[in-house]
Amino acid sequence: xxxxxxxxxxxxxxHPMDQFIIKPLFGDGPVGLFTITNATLWMALTVLAVMALMxxxxxxxxxxxxxxxxVGELAYGFIYKMVEDVAGKDxxxxxxxxxxxxxxxxxxxxxxxxPMSFTTTSHFAVTVLLALMVFFTVTIVGFVKNGSAFLGxxxxxxxxxxxxxxxxxxxxxxxxxxxxxHSIRLAGNLMAGHxxxxxxxxxxxxxxxxxxxxxxxxxxxxxxxxxxxxxxxxFTILTCVYLKDALHxxx
Amino acid sequence: MATETLGETTSTCVVxxxxxGMPQLCFDWWPNQIFWLLVTLAVIFFFLSxxxxxxxxxxxxxxxxxxxxxxxxxxxxxxxxLEAEEAYNKALAEAxxxxxxxxxxxxxxxxxxxxxxxxxxxxEIAAKLAESEKKIAETRAGAMESVQGVAKDTAAELxxxxxxxxxxRTITAAVNARMKG
Numbered sequence: 001x002x003x004x005x006x007x008x009x010x011x012x013x014x015h016p017m018d019q020f021i022i023k024p025l026f027g028d029g030p031v032g033l034f035t036i037t038n039a040t041l042w043m044a045l046t047v048l049a050v051m052a053l054m055x056x057x058x059x060x061x062x063x064x065x066x067x068x069x070x071v072g073e074l075a076y077g078f079i080y081k082m083v084e085d086v087a088g089k090d091x092x093x094x095x096x097x098x099x100x101x102x103x104x105x106x107x108x109x110x111x112x113x114x115p116m117s118f119t120t121t122s123h124f125a126v127t128v129l130l131a132l133m134v135f136f137t138v139t140i141v142g143f144v145k146n147g148s149a150f151l152g153x154x155x156x157x158x159x160x161x162x163x164x165x166x167x168x169x170x171x172x173x174x175x176x177x178x179x180x181x182h183s184i185r186l187a188g189n190l191m192a193g194h195x196x197x198x199x200x201x202x203x204x205x206x207x208x209x210x211x212x213x214x215x216x217x218x219x220x221x222x223x224x225x226x227x228x229x230x231x232x233x234x235f236t237i238l239t240c241v242y243l244k245d246a247l248h249x250x251x
Numbered sequence: 252m253a254t255e256t257l258g259e260t261t262s263t264c265v266v267x268x269x270x271x272g273m274p275q276l277c278f279d280w281w282p283n284q285i286f287w288l289l290v291t292l293a294v295i296f297f298f299l300s301x302x303x304x305x306x307x308x309x310x311x312x313x314x315x316x317x318x319x320x321x322x323x324x325x326x327x328x329x330x331x332x333l334e335a336e337e338a339y340n341k342a343l344a345e346a347x348x349x350x351x352x353x354x355x356x357x358x359x360x361x362x363x364x365x366x367x368x369x370x371x372x373x374x375e376i377a378a379k380l381a382e383s384e385k386k387i388a389e390t391r392a393g394a395m396e397s398v399q400g401v402a403k404d405t406a407a408e409l410x411x412x413x414x415x416x417x418x419x420r421t422i423t424a425a426v427n428a429r430m431k432g
């Protein structure tokens with residue numbers, strides 16, 4: 001997130017989207033399937049951070065937890081309770097999966113806030129895959145657990161009979177829009193925040209404006225810290241809500 | 252944006268080191284990201300589900316267990332404390348009753364002693380009183396007799412002095428009659 005020094009003309013040149021470019025870490029080749037890129041690096045760092053908190057942090061297994069262990073336990077309790085409360089008691093089997101989603105997103109978001117870093121979750125490739133995984137999991141679980149009764153999700157029994165076909169169409173559309181909104185919400189929030197910070201940073205090239213620019217970046221950064229957590233939370237809780245639909249399709 | 256010529260980075264999405272449009276929509280990069288994301292998620296899922304989550308669950312269960320045990324122990328101790336208090340109260344009440352008993356006994360004993368002493372003193376006083384009364388009566392009788400004698404003698408002398416002679420019986424009768432009146 002350093003200030004951009006592009007453009008030798010000296011004028012204001014903004015490249016707020018350059019921070020999202022995927023490039024190979026070693027050499028200048030094309031980005032192939034297995035190329036180690038900056039995205040790979042930051043995903044690996046995310047894995048390391050999750051491991052540090054959840055595996056190393058809890059390695060002492062003390063009854064009276066230390067700092068790391070209590071944060072780990074806090075995360076565990078937070079997600080476990082969310083799964084239990086939102087998706088129901090029979091959804092705790094999905095807890096490791098939902099925990100994986102949450103830990104990955106929250107750590108990717110926060111690592112993305114480090115200066116000069118790359119935000120993996122600001123890419124649609126990442127969030128679309130996450131959202132599609134949730135979508136297919138929910139759909140498959142819904143049909144496996146409930147059979148054709150899962151289609152009752154679209155047939156609103158509490159509505160008047162005449163309205164039900166119309167509602168069914170709306171419900172089906174909203175069901176298929178879920179992965180779209182689910183993924184774009186996360187990537188869009190992060191991308192927008194990072195791009196805005198970049199734009200403010202571009203303004204810092206003008207000496208007169210730079211103090212305001214610094215203040216604005218600071219304010220945006222504070223907001224982004226909130227967004228980083230809230231979007232991870234929203235993604236996770238929506239997953240729980242969708243899962244609840246799959247397990248208990250009746251309205 | 253710029254024309255889509257192939258730059259050094261051999262991607263249509265980057266021209267002269269700058270992004271063309273949204274890099275998020277550059278589908279050249281999607282397979283790579285998806286591949287590495289799957290790897291990442293698999294690794295996180297593996298370690299969380301195999302190591303971290305069971306461990307935290309066991310730690311939490313252990314803690315819950317020890318809290319329950321401690322609470323039970325505290326409950327037990329509290330019950331014992333209550334028991335002890337009860338026993339103490341009981342002992343106190345018993346001691347109080349005992350003390351009451353001892354006090355009553357002592358009081359009765361003292362009363363008995365006191366009664367005996369009083370009776371003895373009363374008897375002594377009564378004896379002394381009787382003796383004194385007897386002495387007083389004797390003295391009084393003696394005095395009466397002597398008064399009678401003196402009165403007879405005086406009467407006899409007076410009669411003699413007046414020149415007449417009176418017999419003793421008349422004088423005695425007269426004196427007795429006077430002393431009665």
